[in-house]
Amino acid sequence: MTDHTPGLLWERAAQHADRTAIVDGGRTHDYAELLDASSRVAHTLLDGRSDLDGERVAFMVTPSFQHVAVQWGIWRAGGTAVPLCLSHPPAELAYVLDDADPTVVVGEAAHAGLLEPLVEDRGLRWLRVDDALQGASGPLPTVPLDRPALMIYTSGTTGRPKGVVSTHGNLEAQIGSLVEAWAFSSTDRTVLDLPLHHLHGILNVVGCSLWVGATVEMHARFDAAATWERLASGDLTLYMAVPTIYRRLIDHWTAAGPAERDRLTTGVRGLRLMVSGSAALPVPTMRRWEEISGHTLLERYGMSELGMALSNPLHGDRVAGSVGFPMPGVEVRLVDEDGVEVEGHLPGEIQVRGDTVFLEYWRRPEATAASFTDDGWFRTGDIATRRDGRYRILGRSSVDILKTGGEKVSALDVENVLLGHPGVAECAVVGLADPDWGQRIVAAVVPVEPDLDTDALREWCRGHLAPFKIPKSIHLVDALPRNAMGKVVKATVADQLES
Structure with a gap:
């Protein structure tokens, strides 16, 4: 079993003081340096107080040593860290600042022009990262485990x-x-x-690595060539990304010459684990990556509200289209529309219970209460089936489970079939309101070549899908709208196809 004591990241870091924690921009930073830097940030944030006592501190810092130092500094001062999305426009940032109601906003000089007017309009304290890091160290509060630590904003697809x-x-x-x-x-x-405003990067990559004294190399932004160089270097042991990134890595490999392909493939085989998450992993992407790298991607299922709940095994079969089994310490069940636990292979909503489940939706007591059953199960809103203990996600009940002509259809199942066609690069399947069918199944397709015949594609689907699952129409698009984690924003797809 994993050693859970001490229970705070910075307390554990003291055990690894001389080990390399973070590498960024060619510079190496050990755990002792991270502890010192985060202590300085914390003391600067306190500004003479003894404890922030859970106050929210928003921060906007590029993925780097400084980002982690600021996040840890907020925690060590007793505050709640609210990471801001680097790509958000002013209106989105303003929404988060108004909703989170922070007392302090920390930012890099590069973001000052964007943030300072928002901070000034709200009468908040503005603190530049460089100033925070140059502060003195001093006494810091004892932070209890039941104190709020992190506030992440959901993607807002609904x-x-x-x-x-x-x-x-x-x-x-x-x-x-x-x-x-x-x-x-x-x-x-x-x-x-x-990105470091979502749990995938914050927890799965950075948090877990720093918990055990491992090393994280931080890229300010994704670059397929740079990532391939590191994957092929022989230095790495594991890698985690979203399906969109794996597709871009596949594209880069495909465009390379034969000798370069061999070099990349040989190098990447040395990793011990490669993981995909944050969006459904299309089966064709999984299989193509296995052909290129020799790795069967480990797909898992999680949410901002609960971390990871399900995972394919580290050792053992990883089944395409499956997200595996419940994680250690996590209870999972499937229930029907009446809240009754389903048996056999019937679909049901995933519900989760355990210490991993979040505290609350900020200042939304009604939404928080509605998300839990009376006996403490969190309602995820995701629909799945279970066979031999393995779970397979069918989609979100409100977005991906379509009802057409009295039949329920998983949009993800239709998408996986479409992605099996050689002319389809990407796709999204949605349901549009229809007076006859209830919902009309339609697909937005990014073609490999612009002259893809959509009628021929629909005919091809007849050999792979039941008639009621075949899209009534297929629309060619240049790109699919995605959020910062690479998830397709299906509400936008539907709006585009209706217009």
């Missing part, structure tokens, strides 16, 4: 984003579960290619 509040105890449970399931150790080394 309604405005909500602040998901997790405690230090929640984060400890989430990290402990992953470290045990995926066998993280101090000898691991990984590359971060994910």
Whole structure:
């Protein structure tokens, strides 16, 4: 079993003081340096106070040593960290600042022009990262495990984003579960290619690595050529990304010459683990990556509200289209529309219970209460089936489970079939309101070549799908709208196809 004591990241870091924690921009930073830098940030944030006592501190810092130092500094001062999305326009940032109601906003000089007017309009304290890091060290508070630690805003695919509040105890449970399931150790080394305002990057990559004394190489932004160089270097042991990144890595490999392909393939085979998450992994992408790299991607299932709940095994068969089994310390069940647990292979909503589940939606008590059953199960809103203990996601009940002519159809199943056609690069399947069918199944397709025959594609589908699952129409598009984690924003797809 994983050692869960001490239960705070910075307390554990003291055990690895002289090990390399973070590499960015060619510079190497050890755990002792991270502890010193985060202590300075914390003391600067306190500004003479003894404890922030859970106050929210928003911060906008490029993935880097400084980003982690600021996040840890907020925690060590007793505050709740609210990471801001680097790509958000002013209106989106303003929404988060208004909703989170922070007392302080920390930012890099590069973002000052964007943030300072928003901070000034709201009468908040503005603190530049460089100034925070140059502060003096001093006494810091004792932070309890039940204190709020992190507020992440959901992607907002249905309604405005909500602040998901997790405690230090929640984060400890989430990290402990992953470290045990995926066998993280101090000898691991990984590359971060994910944004740090979502749990995938914050927890799965950075949090788990720093918990065990491993090393994280941070890229400010994803670049396929740079990532391939690191994957093929022989230095890395694991890598985690979203399906969109794996597709871009496949494209880069495909465009390379034969000798370069051989070099990349030989190098990447040395990693011990490669993981995909944050969006459904198309089966063709999984199979193509296995052909190129020799790795069967480990697909898992999680949410901002609970960390990771399900995972394919580290050792054992990883089944395409499956997200595996419940994680250590996590209870999972499937229930029908009446809340009754389903048996056999019937579909049901995934519900989760355990210490990993978040505390609350920020200042939304009604939404929080509605998300839990009376006996403490969190309602995910995702539909799945279970066979031999393995779970397979059918989609979100509100977005991906379509009802047409009295039949229920998983949009993800239709998408996986379409992606099996050689002329389809990407696709999204949605349901549009229809007076006869209830919902009319339609598909937006990014073609490999612009002259893809959509009628021929629909005819091809007849050999792979039941008639009621075949899209009534297929529309060619240049690109699919995606959020920062690479998830297709299906509400936008539907709006585009209706217009």
